Amino acid sequence: MTDEDILLLYSIENLRDIKEHFDQKVPLMPFHMLRLLLLPAIVIIGHTYLERSVDAAEKNATLSPSQQQSMQAARQKAAWKKRRIIFNNDGNEPVYSLKEATPQALLDVRTSPLKGSQVDSIFYCTWSSGFSYFTHDTKVGNVFTETANKLSNNKTAELIKNGHDPLTVMSDWCKENDVELFWSFRMNDTHDASSAWYGPLLFPPLKKEHPEWLVGSAKEKPKNGRWTAVDFTHEEICDLAFQYVEEVCRNYDVDGVELDFFRHLNYFKRVSWGEPAGDLELSRLNDLMRRIRTMADEVGHQRGRPILIAIRVPDSVEYARVLGLDVETWLKEDLVDIMTVTGYFRLNPWKESVELGHKYQVPVYAGLSESRQKDQRARKVYASTEGFRGRAMNAWSQGIDGIYLFNSFNPRHPLWRELGDPTRLQSLPKVYFTSARGYASVNSWWKKGSSFMNRDILTPDHPRVVRPGKSVSVTLPVGENPVETGATLNLKVRFKALPQNKEELIVKLNGEVVPLHAGEEHFLSGKIKPGIVRTGENQIEFTLASAAALPVVVEDLQLWINYAE
The missing domain is CATH 3.20.20.80 (Glycosidases)
Structure with a gap:
């Protein structure tokens, strides 16, 4: 019989009892003869096991x-x-x-x-x-x-x-x-x-x-x-x-x-x-x-x-x-x-x-x-x-x-x-x-990850298409009130290709039209009044005024805020 077999035969309580009998040299009852024969091994193994259990218990004891x-x-x-x-x-x-x-x-x-x-x-x-x-x-x-x-x-x-x-x-x-x-x-x-x-x-x-x-x-x-x-x-x-x-x-x-x-x-x-x-x-x-x-x-x-x-x-x-x-x-x-x-x-x-x-x-x-x-x-x-x-x-x-x-x-x-x-x-x-x-x-870690998206994203890898008769609105959070800081603001919008007729594209910021002009390649930009922008969510809306206008792809949206030196 292996040590493991012995430990399986006897619960911790039994091992404690046997060790106590052994230490006090109290005679065991006849029906304990099997245990008596195994007693030295049981006591040694049990005593070691108990000590380890106590050590582990002390190490992992919960606080009062x-x-x-x-x-x-x-x-x-x-x-x-x-x-x-x-x-x-x-x-x-x-x-x-x-x-x-x-x-x-x-x-x-x-x-x-x-x-x-x-x-x-x-x-x-x-x-x-x-x-x-x-x-x-x-x-x-x-x-x-x-x-x-x-x-x-x-x-x-x-x-x-x-x-x-x-x-x-x-x-x-x-x-x-x-x-x-x-x-x-x-x-x-x-x-x-x-x-x-x-x-x-x-x-x-x-x-x-x-x-x-x-x-x-x-x-x-x-x-x-x-x-x-x-x-x-x-x-x-x-x-x-x-x-x-x-x-x-x-x-x-x-x-x-x-x-x-x-x-x-x-x-x-x-x-x-x-x-x-x-x-x-x-x-x-x-x-x-x-x-x-x-x-x-x-x-x-x-x-x-x-x-x-x-x-x-x-x-x-x-x-x-x-x-x-x-x-x-x-x-x-x-x-x-x-x-x-x-x-x-x-x-x-x-x-x-x-x-x-x-x-x-x-x-x-x-x-x-x-x-x-x-x-x-x-x-x-x-x-x-x-x-x-x-x-x-x-x-x-x-x-x-x-x-x-x-x-x-x-x-x-x-x-x-x-x-x-x-x-x-x-x-x-x-x-x-x-x-x-x-x-x-x-979607890399869960293929349906985008279903949990709860905010607007407008980036080159997630563009938005503006079609005639249907406006596209994007929420842009801004963490400050430019009116209070005397800032100058510039809105820059990037397109996959610029609209054929810029006059057909209407861009509104919080309901007010923002005039945009050609800037760097694929960008339209324009200065905006600080009072239009508010702390928190700002709505930017894109609309094509003509039903005959070709769709445009908006790839990026940037609001630059600068201050006088």
Whole structure:
């Protein structure tokens, strides 16, 4: 009979009884002779098992009600601290950018120049691409030490060997400079699915050893998302995700952990192959979130300072739920302290996310990612300093609690000293447009994703056709009142081809006709009176006056606001 057989035969209560009899040398009854014969093995195994059970129980013991209330109050206070700008750093510096493996070399790339800026928080990602790969000194996952191809400069291993764990280096700098630090964990990064040179190099041992844990394969690619995503239906994946977070919470001096669900938005095989998440899928991530919250509160209690939990998620509860992310349940159950919304796309006006988060006393941050508009002319505008100012001003005007920049890494750019202050932004030149990210990626993670779109988008990848007899109206949010600031305004409209007769095209802004004139190629533009534009939603209407006019395709809409020097 094996040790496992014995443990199966006897419950924990029986083992305790037997051990007590054995320790006190109390004679056992005859019908216990079988147990008596096995007693030495049972006692040794049982005693060890009990000790391990007690250790595990102590490690995972829940806090008392008063301790929970105290921790909740501490979390609530910390959650609402000032975060003008959150800088998400993808942690590429150790892999690509260092000339030498020293803390200062690491800090100089993206961090040290932020001193004195409006960046109050750094969310530092230690690679986590793909799932299980990290650039901190993990014992649960794998340290990313690959040096092939363009990874030849990877100094992660050397940094760790020399005692300069990148996450610790960041933590130390943040403490010295009164900047909050979150460890950012990309929950299911799938850069390893890329056909580019780096794809196979990012494919971790975990996925090679357990292809059954993936949502697809290189030969059988799913309908939604990417085939290298791990499937959180498997409890092993949920356990690993929990252990990755726990390891950081117990071993690093971080103020919080960000669970970045936007990298990437494929979590279940069922969803990847075209079916919406069901109860099983929702329960998997709900349970994981509960485990993480419980553990983080326990560690926070032990160290005397809370560990906050932040999430980065889509800005539609309904869309997120289809993917298996039960965001409102997480908010309702107090599993989340901070919420950042949007990434590859934005589905709703900012105010809807603000209302959702504030309903559950959770601050909400506007995620501004880099433009990925394929049209270069439009992208140049969307990615401009003026473009970021307009995006930030719109978010501030709708009640957002701070600005979160993703994939912006130049620490010397003036944006780090502008976007976190709406008063300062008020008098700076801006351009407003409907979307910096375009429309293309909305359907990448769920083929019907565009059905959740709840705002107007007019971009080169999502143009609008104006036909005779039917007006086209586009909503353009503007985050300021130009009358109050003495601004000059210029409306620019881009067409696939200019109307043959410009007089036949009537453009109205909030009901008033705006005279437009030929500008740069494919553009009509015109100055408008500041009093026409209002803070919030502005309606721009296109009409062809003649029934004989040919349809025109409108590709872009830009409102430029400038101020006297």
